[in-house]
Each structure stands twice: as C-alpha cells, then as structure tokens.
Amino acid sequence: MQRPSVASLADVKMSPFWLDRPDAPEALPPLTAHRKADLLIVGGGFTGLWGAIQAKQAQPDLDVVLIEKSTVANGASGRPGGVVSTSVMHGLSNAVRVFPNDIAELERLGKKNMHGFMQTIFDHGIDCHAEWGGELTVAVDADHLEALRREHELHLQYGHQAVFLDQDAVQAQIGSPRYKAGIWSKDISGTVHPALLAWGLKRTALSLGVEIFENTELLALDEVGPKIKVKTPFGSVTAPKVLLATNAFASGHPGIKRRVVAVRDRVLATEPLSEQQLASVGWKNRQGVYDTRTQMNYMRLTKDNRIIFGGRLGYAFAGTTSPSVDSDVETYEPLAAAFFDTFPQLQGHRFTHAWSGPIDLSTRMAVHFQRYHAGKVVYAGGYSGFGVSASRFGARIALDILDGSKTSESRLDFATQLPNVVPPEPFRWLGAQVTMYALDTADQKGGWRKPWLRLVSAMGFPLS
Structure with a gap:
C-alpha cells in the first residue's frame, strides 16, 4: 500500500510556489557598458x-x-517561508548565546528595524x-517544555508581548496533537509573500533612482587605486564602495566561504485548504x-489558505546550491x-509545489560582516535562515561600515x-553528512545522534 506522504506528492511541481505567478516582472536588461558609481551592490x-x-x-x-547574476527573487529571496520577526540575530536564545553584551541594544535595533x-x-x-499575527514557537515533546519556559522568560525580560x-x-491556536x-x-x-516583497522592493529601488542590471554576473573584483572595479x-x-549581498552564493571573494556554508532547506506548499479543513x-x-523538533519544521498560511511547510536541511559537496537530488520528488x-505527523486530520491532502532554497549557514547563526580591500568591500551574510526581515538590518549596518562605521551600533x-x-572540504562534507543524518533521525532513534549534535553545538553550530 502506498504511503500517504508518497501519494501526496504525486502531482507536485518541482518549483517554488512563490515564483509561480503570471504577474512576475520581466527581467531588466544586463549591463553592457562600463559604468562608474558611488556604490555598487552585488546581489539582487x-x-x-x-x-x-x-x-x-x-x-x-x-x-x-545593483547587479544580479540571475533575476531578482530567483535565488534565496524567492524561496523562504516568509516569516518576519523583530529578531535580527536568529531568535532571542541565539542572540544571548553569541552577543550577551549587545543583547539589549540588539533587541532595540530589531524592533526599530521592523518599524522601518x-x-x-x-x-x-x-x-x-x-499579515501581523505574530510568531508561535511550539514544543513537540514534553522534554522541550523547560527550554520553552526559559525562552518565554527571555521574551518577557526584553519587553516582548509574549504569552506562554x-x-x-x-x-486551541493550532489543532495539532x-x-x-x-x-x-x-x-x-x-x-x-517573499517574492512579492522582493519584486516590490525592486520597483521601489528603481523609483528612487537605483540602476538595476539583471542577468549580470560578477566575473572578477579588483582593487584599482582607491576604487574597486567589478x-x-x-x-x-x-x-569606491561595494556591498557584497551574495549570501549563500558567497560571490565576490574566496575568503567568504571560510565562514559560510551553503546548505539547502526543503519546502512544500499544499493545495488550498477547504473551509472544513481550515476549521479542523x-x-x-x-x-x-x-x-522544537531536532530537525526543525516551520509553517505558515498563505493568502489563499495553503500551508507552507519546510525545514529539512541538506548539504551537497562544495556547497552546491542547486544539487540534482533536490529535483527528485523522493527527497x-x-x-x-512530518507534515502529516503534525496534521493527521489532513491525510489525503496533496502538495502542489516542492522546492529547496539555499541558506548561508554560519557558526553565529546570524548576520556577520566580512571586510575586504581595506574596507572598500563588505560582505553581509550568514543569516542562517530568518533573513527576510533581518536582511534590512544587515544591509543598513553594512552600509555604515562602508561609510566608516559612523554609528555606534556598527562598533558593537x-x-x-x-x-x-x-573546516574545508572534504571534512566539511563528511561532517555535514553525519550531522544531517543525526538531525533526521535523532528524535526517533536517539543513541549516538544526540551526543553528536551536542558536540556540533559545542563547535559553534547550535543544532541541539
């Protein structure tokens, strides 16, 4: 007998739901001249x-x-779940972990960022x-309750309107057993809707006078006197100033990949739920x-009441961002x-779209800034997911760093x-394979897997 999870994928389209729209904008022409600018941004x-x-x-x-290798939103920005948050450091617990001295200021800046x-x-x-319904973090195991209560206390400590x-x-909020x-x-x-947001930001940038060139790949970046030539x-x-907004693709300098790992996050979109299904x-x-699964899942509703459900990570050798395995429905x-385990009342419901998106993972699990060519070039990335709203903050800090770190926050x-x-390849790939397997099976099989994940956490990646 065919498993429900297999049958649900029978007619799935292997492409991002967000980008599957007839109103997607036409690509802008590529750069075909030699230009001078006050600021060059690489990545759309x-x-x-x-x-x-x-x-x-x-x-x-x-x-x-601004130059973009492909088209705006075709990379990571057209593929995430689309949850936005006041956190600019991948959640409160992560912010406390990496920057306990900055946490109060980061919380203030995060709220300011969302207002902007x-x-x-x-x-x-x-x-x-x-839609501004807030964020909901849910425990799927009784063993996770203590950590959840500590997280709630952090929210209250830093002035969040959070309810346990x-x-x-x-x-009563979401009907999952x-x-x-x-x-x-x-x-x-x-x-x-991440693609509509990206396309709207593209229109906004153009209206402000930004020149955007799509299908324009960075081939080389060189220092020429006081300026940078791309x-x-x-x-x-x-x-004179270049912002590398290349995230998981890490273009612009070979040193970027020493601190950023390109992993992939798999995502599914369901058919629209009927009124009866939505009520259930x-x-x-x-x-x-x-x-709070070890291999975390995230979800949200769309305007037409589909469920977007994602969170299963993968890694390909050398950080390939679009490996062939992610075009295989069995993946x-x-x-x-996991979806039907969460919502057994939706057994028989089908998925319409399946896709993966590249994530720029770092041991910080949040944005950082790499400086090159005496500070004339700055890379902002490593969001490790959760970057839809934090990217605005990352871009603002990067611009200030390029301008000489004139604000106090850029000196924190x-x-x-x-x-x-x-670690470089092949150690990076070997470690990733063991870790991804442990993430997939730790909740069901335990054993060596959870000690391994604790070891990986101690090395800098907080996966457990």
Missing part, C-alpha cells in the same frame, strides 16, 4: 535590495548600481500579503510557526511525512567580530 536578493533602498533614502543624490520594514511597505504600496500557552491553549505547549510572541511579526560578461562597474486546523490568528517524502561586537572558520 533582500540584502541587496534593502541596501540599495536605504542608501538612496539616506542620500538621494548617491549614484547606486513596515513603513517602507506602507509608503511604497508594496502588496506582499503581509499550555497544551490546551496551544492546541503533537503540540505540548507554545510561546506566542505578538510583537510586530508575522508573514509576507567585471561582468559585457561591461564593468567602478566604485484552527489557526485563526495565522501566526508564523516554528517547532521531499520525509518532509511530507556583532558588527566587528566574525563567526568561526568552518
């Missing part, structure tokens, strides 16, 4: 777009050029299906949700099984320190 994802917009907002006369995020959407009429939900209360408790953070957080297939850009799930407040069967630990170096 969220970090690059937010960087271009904030640079023009701060200095309208600034000559800003929302204001830009409003001011420029970006319809990205934004016992088993009855959390299941797996959920034992939850934290509902009601601050300015929720969900957006060569592309049919042209070049010379500028509840979810009236439409929060973005993260669970997504464990994720589909988070902006000046680097995450640990990650």
